[in-house]
Amino acid sequence: MSRRAKLILNPIPWAQRAWSKLPEMVNLLEDADIHADLTFTKMNETMTKTVEQAAGDGYDLVIAGGGDGTVSEVAAGLVGTGVPLGILPFGTYNNIAHSLGIPLDLSEAAYRVARGRTIDIDVGVANGVYFFEAVGVGLDATLFPIGEEIKGGHYEKLAKAAMTFLRHRKADIELLTPKHRVRLRSPMVVVANGPYYGAGIQINPGADLSDGLLEVVTFECNKMEVALHFALNAQHRQYEQPCVVRLQVDEVKIDCSLPLPAHADGKPIGTCPVSCKLIPESLRVIVP
Numbered sequence: 001m002s003r004r005a006k007l008i009l010n011p012i013p014w015a016q017r018a019w020s021k022l023p024e025m026v027n028l029l030e031d032a033d034i035h036a037d038l039t040f041t042k043m044n045e046t047m048t049k050t051v052e053q054a055a056g057d058g059y060d061l062v063i064a065g066g067g068d069g070t071v072s073e074v075a076a077g078l079v080g081t082g083v084p085l086g087i088l089p090f091g092t093y094n095n096i097a098h099s100l101g102i103p104l105d106l107s108e109a110a111y112r113v114a115r116g117r118t119i120d121i122d123v124g125v126a127n128g129v130y131f132f133e134a135v136g137v138g139l140d141a142t143l144f145p146i147g148e149e150i151k152g153g154h155y156e157k158l159a160k161a162a163m164t165f166l167r168h169r170k171a172d173i174e175l176l177t178p179k180h181r182v183r184l185r186s187p188m189v190v191v192a193n194g195p196y197y198g199a200g201i202q203i204n205p206g207a208d209l210s211d212g213l214l215e216v217v218t219f220e221c222n223k224m225e226v227a228l229h230f231a232l233n234a235q236h237r238q239y240e241q242p243c244v245v246r247l248q249v250d251e252v253k254i255d256c257s258l259p260l261p262a263h264a265d266g267k268p269i270g271t272c273p274v275s276c277k278l279i280p281e282s283l284r285v286i287v288p
Contacts, residue, residue, distance in 0.1 A: 001033065002033045002034075002035065003033060003034045003035070003060035003061065004034075004035055004037070004058070004059050004060050005029065005034050005035065005036040005037070005059060005060065005061045005062065005063050005086070006036075006037055006039060006050070006051075006054035006057075006059045006061075006062045006063070007026075007029075007036040007037065007038045007039065007063045007065065008039050008041060008047065008050060008051065008054075008062065008063065008064055008065065008070075008074055009038065009039070009040050009041075009065040009066065010040075010041070010065065010066030010067070010069075010070040011040040011041075021106045021107060024107055024110070025088065025106060025107065025110035026038075028107065028110040028111050028114055029063075029110060029113065029114050031114070032114030032115060034060075034061070034113075034114055036063065037059075047070075047073045047074065047077075048073060048076065048077050050077075051073075051074050051076075051077025051078060052077045054077075054083075055077065055078060055081045055083045059083065060083075060084075061083060061084040061085070061086055061113075061286065062074060062077075062078060062083055062084075062085055062086070063085075063086035063087070063088060063113060064085060064086070064087055064088070065088040065090065066088075066089075066090065066091055067089070067090070067091015067092055067093070067094065068091055068093060068094065068095050068096055068133065068265065068266075069091070069265075069266065070091070071085075071087055071089070071091075071096045071097075071132075072096070072130075072131070072132055072133075072265045072267075075096075075123075075130070075132055075283055075285075076130045078283060078284070079123050079130055079279070079282050079283050080279075080282050080283075082284055083284065084118045084284045084285060084286050085283065085284065085285045085286065086113035086116075086285075086286045087100070087102050087109065087113070087285070087286070088106055088109050088110060088113070089102060089104055089106075089109060090106060093196070093198075093199060093200040095133050095194065095196035095197055095198075095200060096132055096133065096194065097109070098195075098196055098200075099133075099194040099195055099196060099207070099209060100121075100209070100285060100287050101287060101288055102287065102288065103288070112286070112287070112288045113286050116286045116287055116288050117286070117287060117288075118284050118285065118286055118287075119210065119284070119285060119287055120210065120281035120282070120283065120284050120285075121209040121210050121281065121282075121283050121284075121285055122193060122209055122210060122211070122212060122213075122278050122279065122280050122281060122282065122283075123193070123278070123279045123282045123283050124191070124193040124214060124264075124276060124277070124278055124279075125276065125277055125278075125279060126191070126262070126264045126269055126274055126275070126276045127262070127264075127269045127270060127274055127275060129264045129267065129269050130264070131193060131264035131265045132193060132194060132209075132265060132283075133192070133193060133194050133196065133197035133198075133265045134190050134191060134192040134193060134194070134197035134198075134203055134204070134265070135190065135191040135262065135263065135264045135265075135269075135274065135276055136188060136189075136190050136191075136197075136262065136263050137173075137188060137189045137190075137191075137254050137256065137260050137261075137262045137272055137274055138171065138173075138186070138187050138188030138189060138256075138260045138261075139187040139188040139226070140188050140190065140198065140263070141188075141260070141261040141262050141263040141268070142260075142261055144198070144263050144266050169187070170185045170186055170187050171185070171186070171187070171256050171257050171258045171260055172184075172185055172256070172257035173185070173186055173189055173218075173254060173255070173256050173257070173272075174254075174255040174256075175189070175216060175218075175247070175252055175253070175254060176252065176253040176254075176255065177247075177249045177251060177252045177253075178249075178251065179249075180247065180249070182218075182247065184218055184220055185220070186218055186219050186220055186221075187219060187221075187223070187226060188219055188226075188260075189216065189217070189218055189219070189254055190203055190216075190217040191214050191215070191216050191217075191252060191254075191274075191276045192204035192207060192214065192215045192216075192217060193207070193209065193214060193278070194207050194209055195207040197265070197266075198266070199230075201230055201233045202233045202237060202238045203217055203233070204217065204246075205238050205240075210280075210281060212250060212278065212280045212281075213248045213249065213250060213278070214248070214249055214250065214251075214252065214276060214277075214278050215246050215247070215248055215249075216246065216247040216248075216249055216252055217244060217245075217246055218244070218245045218246075218247070219243065219244055220243050220245060221241065221243035221244065222243075225241055225243050228241065229241045229244060250277065250278050251275075251276060251277035251278065252275075252276050252277075253273060253274070253275045253276075254272055254273060254274045254275075254276070255272065255273045256272035256273065258272070259271040259272060260272045262274045
């Protein structure tokens with residue numbers, strides 16, 4: 001049966017890393033009787049409108065080509081629609097693709113979109129913003145914007161990142177869930193949906209995006225322990241620190257003694273307090 005797909009590509013990484021693969025990927029889709037309409041759009045309001053329009057125009061699936069930011073933006077427009085999301089990963093870290101077992105070879109990924117199966121995964125919501133990887137409150141939210149500049153080639157920002165890290169102070173944080181009230185003094189808290197976030201950091205080992213649970217990760221650590229934890233868990237590796245404590249929940253409110261910044265999948269969402277909850281099995285995705 002013939003299917004119509006909206007293929008949404010982020011033009012900046014696409015032009016640099018994957019242009020030569022485009023004909024092959026489109027041919028793989030066509031061989032599976034998937035007729036793709038191609039759209040180039042950046043991560044902004046236009047992308048969200050493009051996805052919403054595609055869902056409303058009767059497309060059988062929407063395919064996101066780009067990094068985690070692009071995939072998250074496209075996925076946000078498909079939550080609750082039942083329209084499947086296909087992923088062609090060509091970002092820097094590709095955390096969502098890793099979480100779903102999607103191959104990073106673009107030809108192989110296109111073949112899997114064409115021949116794969118669909119599953120329904122959970123979606124997190126933090127202060128009204130969807131997230132698929134994780135929410136961070138505190139130190140990581142402070143460092144994320146600087147990290148994006150460094151990833152973009154502004155290596156002079158490394159000194160700023162180091163100074164920001166050294167100057168950051170712990171805050172009194174309270175976690176409120178239907179069953180728990182936890183008080184701690186910590187530089188940050190992460191609420192994870194998937195296993196990875198940020199620079200390929202394995203924040204929630206063994207996570208299942210369809211288990212109906214979020215994992216609250218707290219850091220009752222000193223700065224050197226925090227730095228070691230993130231360094232050894234980057235690039236999708238795994239290392240456990242005794243001072244890192246985890247709590248599984250389906251919703252949580254984070255209150256802080258200071259107005260700590262917060263992010264959802266790297267997108268700023270204001271400051272503490274932050275309320276997170278899960279919408280179970282609300283996004284349909286294509287996996288191998």
